[in-house]
Amino acid sequence: MLRETVYIYVVDDDVLYCSALAHYLSLNPDYKVKTFHSAKALKACLHENPDIITLDYSMPDTKGEDLLGHILQESPETKIIIISGQEDIRVAIDLFKKGAHDYIQKDADTQQRLWMAIQNLRETIELKKEVESLKKEVEKKYDFQHSIIGNSSAIKKIFALMEKAISTNITVSITGETGTGKELVAKSIHFNSERKKHAFVPVNVAAIPRDLLESELFGHEKGAFTGAANRRIGKFEEAHNGSLFLDEIGEMDLNMQAKLLRALQEKEITRIGSNEIVKVNVRIIVATHRNLQEEIKKGNFREDLYYRLLGLPIALPPLRERENDILLIAKYFIDQFCKENKLGKKHLSIEAKHKLMSYSFPGNIRELKSLVELACLMSEEEEIAEEHLQIYLTPVKALTYGNGNYTLREYMRKLIQQYLDEYDYDVLKVAGKLDVGKSTIYRMINSQQLKIAKRKIDA
Amino acid sequence: MKKLYNTETILKTHYGDTEFVKSMAELFIEHLPEMSAELQKASAKKDWASLYFYAHKMKASIDLFSIESLTDVIRKLEKQGKAATDSQTLRQDVNYVADIINACVAQLKNDFALAN
Numbered sequence: 001m002l003r004e005t006v007y008i009y010v011v012d013d014d015v016l017y018c019s020a021l022a023h024y025l026s027l028n029p030d031y032k033v034k035t036f037h038s039a040k041a042l043k044a045c046l047h048e049n050p051d052i053i054t055l056d057y058s059m060p061d062t063k064g065e066d067l068l069g070h071i072l073q074e075s076p077e078t079k080i081i082i083i084s085g086q087e088d089i090r091v092a093i094d095l096f097k098k099g100a101h102d103y104i105q106k107d108a109d110t111q112q113r114l115w116m117a118i119q120n121l122r123e124t125i126e127l128k129k130e131v132e133s134l135k136k137e138v139e140k141k142y143d144f145q146h147s148i149i150g151n152s153s154a155i156k157k158i159f160a161l162m163e164k165a166i167s168t169n170i171t172v173s174i175t176g177e178t179g180t181g182k183e184l185v186a187k188s189i190h191f192n193s194e195r196k197k198h199a200f201v202p203v204n205v206a207a208i209p210r211d212l213l214e215s216e217l218f219g220h221e222k223g224a225f226t227g228a229a230n231r232r233i234g235k236f237e238e239a240h241n242g243s244l245f246l247d248e249i250g251e252m253d254l255n256m257q258a259k260l261l262r263a264l265q266e267k268e269i270t271r272i273g274s275n276e277i278v279k280v281n282v283r284i285i286v287a288t289h290r291n292l293q294e295e296i297k298k299g300n301f302r303e304d305l306y307y308r309l310l311g312l313p314i315a316l317p318p319l320r321e322r323e324n325d326i327l328l329i330a331k332y333f334i335d336q337f338c339k340e341n342k343l344g345k346k347h348l349s350i351e352a353k354h355k356l357m358s359y360s361f362p363g364n365i366r367e368l369k370s371l372v373e374l375a376c377l378m379s380e381e382e383e384i385a386e387e388h389l390q391i392y393l394t395p396v397k398a399l400t401y402g403n404g405n406y407t408l409r410e411y412m413r414k415l416i417q418q419y420l421d422e423y424d425y426d427v428l429k430v431a432g433k434l435d436v437g438k439s440t441i442y443r444m445i446n447s448q449q450l451k452i453a454k455r456k457i458d459a
Numbered sequence: 460m461k462k463l464y465n466t467e468t469i470l471k472t473h474y475g476d477t478e479f480v481k482s483m484a485e486l487f488i489e490h491l492p493e494m495s496a497e498l499q500k501a502s503a504k505k506d507w508a509s510l511y512f513y514a515h516k517m518k519a520s521i522d523l524f525s526i527e528s529l530t531d532v533i534r535k536l537e538k539q540g541k542a543a544t545d546s547q548t549l550r551q552d553v554n555y556v557a558d559i560i561n562a563c564v565a566q567l568k569n570d571f572a573l574a575n
Contacts, residue, residue: 016487024473085519
């Protein structure tokens, strides 16, 4: 892990001493050392953001503390080790206060001590670099030009809405069928907003037992209820300064809705079993596959909470309404899957593309993903053929009876049977749909030409 | 003439790298006479800040080459510059430093076969 190059600037106007230090440090092949003999020369190179600067306190052209301030301003990530021939403890304390990382006296042991100091620093720097690169990776992952694929007008409208959500703190409510990417949109909003440095906390309301949801969201004190063995911080506090994503908000029970409403309105929460009020600054993103207005009518969702949560509504379009995006996304998943599994490049045949475009995708992108991943596995060649796309659900029941040699009566019987099966053996409904007399159907049932299974009681 | 310096300190901390010792000798030859001249100028003008500054800078190089005949006197000059006090031996001291430095430079040139 400790293999990264560390850039060190040695700053000392004493040319001999400077060279000796630089040479000593460069004995470690991981260190790239540059020397500077004046503050002016150093200032010209600060934009390179070295990892470590060893600074002689008494440079002739600038005061040490001024130079220290200048470095920290230009390159705040740089760690500064002061090397000084002065033995004044007050100066040292002052320099520490101004942001120096270490202070080493010039004497016979300086080089060894510096070596140790840099070794220690290095681990800190490595960790910092790792965190930085991971952060960038996460940001890149949720840069929504990369994470959300599509050119259709439907998705472009979503991009425009997301841009608005990113630049503000407004509550966002995301609706859409299952598998349309509600959580992905929520994450993309968070990781592109100013809150990206803080936590994104997802809570799936449907997945948490009702009785535990309150403590999950607000936390609890030790002994607040049976089993509360320790104090626990809730998701609201965890998401402080960040974003809280409440998925499947439609599943929340009414009692909890009232508590949530209070938390949102007052921007404060109370842990269960505590009197202390905790202020929280949280951006709320909610998602549901339910139609909340319908739920309000049914009395399952509080109207006041609905309006509080509505904020900026983003309604994700189902995949079948996203035109050519189906193929773009399919290509993305194929490339990704083949790369991850070292399968070599694959592409869809024209017939396979037609098959995808004509399918309705009730499971949306999630379904498309598993469909094409399986197809990648099934196809032996570069081209993914139609038969590799294993679509089990036939989207529309076709009313063709092939080239069977049926009589008109037979066709009629089969047709009525299919309608009966489809409409739960509701004779009146089927009679209306097919425009035949209900007595005709009853007669056929009585003569056992039609089969009735698990018939609901028909008054 | 007795050898005024030794390179053991440098060799020890730099793992016997003789090439590096040679490059340090070059730097010594290049910079130290200049600095001791500045030291003389400062003492003539009684410019205590400069006296302290150059004595302080030379101290590190003198220690690096273990020039024992200057170890004490350079510290004395450094202190004197810092305290801004005159002394009767000042002139004598800085001239002594200059003589030793010049002699060292001659020895180094000879020992490392350096022109200049």
